[in-house]
Amino acid sequence: MKKGYKVTGVKREKKIGVAAESLHELIEKSHKKLEFNVSCGECNLYVAEDGTLVDNDEYLATLPPQTVFILLKGSEKMITDFDYYYNMILSTKKEYIDTGAAAKQFLSTNIKEKFKVFQKYIASADDARIELSERTQDPAWFEGLEPSEKTKEQSMSKRVKERMRGYYYKTKSALQSSETYVQSRNGRGKKIIDQFLLDLRKLLESNKYNEDYFNRKADKSVRMCNVTGLFECGGLWNNNKCAYEGDHIINPYRSREERIIFQTWNLDHKIELSRSIIPKILEAIEVLYKGDFKCTVCDKYSKPGSIDTDRYYLQIFTKNNLKLVHIVCHHKGRHNAASDVYTVCNNCSRHTIEYI
Template sequence: MKKGYKVADVKREKKIGVAAENLQELIEKSCKKLGFNVRCAECRLYVAEDGTLVCDDDYLGTLPPQTLFVLLKGDERMVTDFDHYYSLIRSTKKEYIDTGLAAKEFLTTNIKEKFKVFQKYIAAADDARTMLSERAQDPTWFEGLEPSEKNKEISMCRRVKDRMRGYFYKTKSALQASDLYAHSKNNHGKKLIDQFLTDLKRLLESSKYNVDYFNRKADKKLRLCSERGAFECGGLWNSITCTYNGEHVINPYRSREERIIFQTWNLDHKIELSRSIIPKILGAIEGLYNGHIICLLCENHSSQGELETDRYYLQIFTRENLKLVHIVCHYKGRHDVESGAYTLCQKCSTQGIKHN
C-alpha cells in the first residue's frame, strides 16, 4: 500500500510530494521529480528532522505519512533540520534573528565558551508559554511539525521514538552487513541474526520505545525532565554529574527555538553502540553458530544455547546505559568500557533464569 511523503533537496530549495510503496520507488520517483541528473543508486534518503539514514523498507514502514525526507546525491552532505531552521529564522523571522545568531555561535565558537552563549539565549526565552501544551495554545512552537502532533508531550514522545528507532536500525544494518549474515552455511547465521533482531524489536515495542523519557507528564521515575520540562545534562560518559555546575540546562517545552536546539543534545551510550555493543552481539551470535559458547550464568562451555537479548536491549535502549548530555559533554572518543558476549546455555535458558 502506497503512502504519501515529502522530499526535499539538501538546500530545501525544492520540496515535492511522492506516493511510494517502498524505499526504491520513493528514491526513484524523488530523484526524477527533483530533477537529479544522476543514477538512483547514487542517491541516499535521510529523515529531515534528525538526519537518520533510511536504509531499508522496514524502517520506512515505521515512519508516518507526510514525513519529510532529504534526498542527497553524490558527495552531498546531510544538513539537519537545526541548520535549516537556523537559516529560515534568520531570513524570515526578524524577531528571532538574535536567537538564530546565538544558536549559530553556539555551534561554531570555541567549545569551552559554547555553554555561556547558550545560557545567554536561554535567559532571554519567554517562560510564560512553557506550561502551554496544546497546538492551539502555542502554535509557534509546532511550526515544522506534523499535524498529528497535537500537543507538546506527544511531540516530545515522538522525538524519543525516532531516536530509539534509529538505534534499532543502526544495529540491524550492521548485523545484516556482516559476512555471517550473507555467507553462512544453510543460512544458519542469517536465521540467528534475524531471530535476535525479532526478539530485540519485540522488547522495544513492548516498552513503547521508552517514549516517556522526554514526556514531562510521565511518572517521575520514567522521565528525564522536571514537571515543567527542563532537562539537565548528565555530564561526560564516565562522570556521575555534569561539571558545569547546573549551567547545562534546557527546556524544549518553552519555545520552538529551544526545541530545535534540543536536537543537538545526545542520548549518549556509555558502552558504545558501534564500537562495542554491536561487535559483541555479532561475536555472541558467531559463538552460537559455531557451537562454542560460555554460559553467562553457570560459566560452562556449551554447544547450544541462546543470546540473552534482554541484556543487549538494556544497553541499547535504556537509561541503564544511556545518559542525556549537552553537546559540550558529548565525548566522541573511545569509551573505556566494553559490552560482553551474553549467552546462556540450553539448560539455564530452559529454566528461565535471567541475569540481573
Template sequence: MKKGYKVTDVKRVKKIGVAAENLEELIEKSCTKLGFNVSCAECRLYVAEDGTHVDDDDYLKTLPPQTLFILLKEKEKMVTDFDYYYTMIRNSKKDYIDTGLAAKDFLSTNFKEKFRVFQKYIAAANDAKTMLSERTQDPGWFEGLERSEKTKEQSMSKRVKERMRGYYYKTKTALQSSDLYVHSKNGRGKKLVDQFLLDLRKLLELNRYNEGYFNRRDKDKRMCNENGLFECGGLWNNNKCIYDGEHVINPYRSREERIIFQTWNLDHKIELSRSVVPKILEAIEGLAQGKVQCIFCEKISSEGFVEADRYYLQIFTSENLKLVHIVCHYKGKHDVQSDVYTLCKKCLGGQTVEHN
C-alpha cells in the same frame, strides 16, 4: 499498502507529497516530481530531521506517514533540519546575535553568577508559553513540524522514537555486514543474527521505543522535570555535569530551544559500536559453533540462546544511556565493556531482566 510521505530537496525549495509502497517507488516518484534530471539510482533519501539514511524497505516501514524526507543527488551533502533552521535563525536574527556577542565582555567576569540571574529572567519571561501543550495554543513552537503532531509531548515522544530507531538500524547494519552473517556456513550464523534482531525489535515495540524519555507528562520515564527542563548528565564516566547550572535546556519553551535540543546526545556509556555490537557477534558466534557458556550456571553446552534483554538494556535504555550537552559528549574510547550474554536451555526463563 501505500503510505503518504513528504519529500523536498536539500534547499527546501519545494515540498511534495508522495504515496509509495516501498523505497524504490518513493525515490522514483520523488525524483520525477522534484524535477531531478538525473537517474533515480544516483539519488539518496534521508530523514530530514536527523539525517538518517533510508536505505531499505524495513526502515521505511517503521517511519510514520507524512515523515519529511530529503532527496539528494549524487554529489549533494545532507543538511539536517537542525543545521538548516539554525542557519536560518542566525541569518534572520543577525542583529540579535551580534548584540549577544557584544555582551560577551560583560559576561566574561563572574560569568556563572550572571548566567544564573539571566536564566531566571529568561525562564520567568517564557513560563506562560512553556506550559502550553496544544498546537493551537502555541503554533510558533510547531513551525516546521508535521501537521499530525498536535501536542508538544507527542512531538517530543516522536523525537525519542526516531533516535531509538536509529540505534536499532545502526546495530542491524553492523550485524548484517559482519563476516558471521555474510559468510556463515549453512546459513546458521545468518539465521541467528536475524532472530536476534527480531527479538530486539519486539522488545523495542513492547516498550514503545521508550517514547517517555522526552515526554514531560510521563512521570515514570521522563528525563526532565514536570516543566520539561533537561539537565546535562555530564561526561560518560562522571556522576554529574561539571558545568554547574549551565548545561540546561527546555525544548518545550520555544521553537529555537526545540531545534537546539537536537544537538544534545543520548550517550552510550558502554559504547554501541566499540563494545556492545562486538559482544553480540561473539555471543551469536558461540551459538553458531555450539559452544555456549551460560551466564547464570556458567556451564558450557552445545545449545542455548542469546539473552536479547541484556543487550536491549545497553542499546536503548537509561541504564546505559545518558543525556548530555554536546560539549560533554566524549567521543573517545570509554573504559567500560559489554559482555557475552548467553543462556543454556535450563536457565532460560528462570531469570528476568527489568526494563527501565
C-alpha cells in the same frame, strides 16, 4: 499500499509531496520532481529531523505518512539540524537574536561559547508558555510538525521513538552485513541473527520504544526531565555530572526554537554501539557456533542456547547505558568501556530483566 511523504533537498529550497510504497519508488519520484542532475543510484534518502539514513523498505514502512525526508546527491553532505535551524532563526526570529553585533559574536566564537550565547537568548522566551501543552494553546511551538501531533508530550515521545528506531536499524544493518550473516555455514548464523533481531524488536515494541524518556508527564523514575520539561546534561560518558553545570540545560517545552535546538542533544552510549556492543553480539554468535558456552544467568556451561537478548537490549536502548548530553559533552572518541558476550542456556532463556 502507498503512503504520502514530503521530500526536500539539502538546501530545503523546494519541498514536494510524493506517494510511494517502496524506497526505490520514493527515491525515483523525488529525484524526478526535484530535477536532480545525477542518476537515482547516486542519491540517498535521510529522515530530515534526525539525519537517519533510510536504506531499506522495512525501515521506511515504520515511518508515518507525511514524514519529511532529505534527498542528497552523492557528493552532498547532510547539514546538521543545528547549523540549518540556527541560520533560519537568525534570519527570521529577530526577537531572540540581534542580527547585529550579537550575531557576529555568536558566529565568531568557538562551539562551547556559541552554545552559551545561544542559551542566553533562548532563555529570554516567555516562560509562561512552558506549562502549555496542547497545539491549540501554543500553535507556534508546533510549527513544522505533523498535524497528528496534538500535545507537546506526544511530540517529544515521538522524538524518542525515532531515535530508538535509528539504533535498531543501525544494529540490524551492521549484523546483516557481517560475514557471520552473509557467509554462515548452512545459514545458521543468518538464522541466529534474524531471531535475535526479531526478539530485540519485540522488546522495543513491548516497551513502546521507551517513549516516556522525553515525556514530562511520565513517571519520575522513567523520564529524563523534571516535571516542567527541563533537561540537564549528564556530562561526558565517563563522568557522573556535567562540567558545565548550570549552562548545559534546556527546556524544549518552552518554545519552538528550544525544541529545535534540543535535536542537537545526544543520547550517548557509554558502552559504544558500533565499537563494542555489535562486535560482542557477533562474538556471542560464534560462541554458540562452537556449542559449548557459559550461561550469563546460571553461570554454567551448556550446549543448546541462544543470545541473551535482554542484556543487549539494556545496553542499546535504555538508561542503563544511555546518557542525555549537550553536543559539547558528546565525546566521539573511543570510550574505555566494553560490552561482553551474553549467552543464555535453554533453562534460563525465560529470565526477565527490569527495564529502566
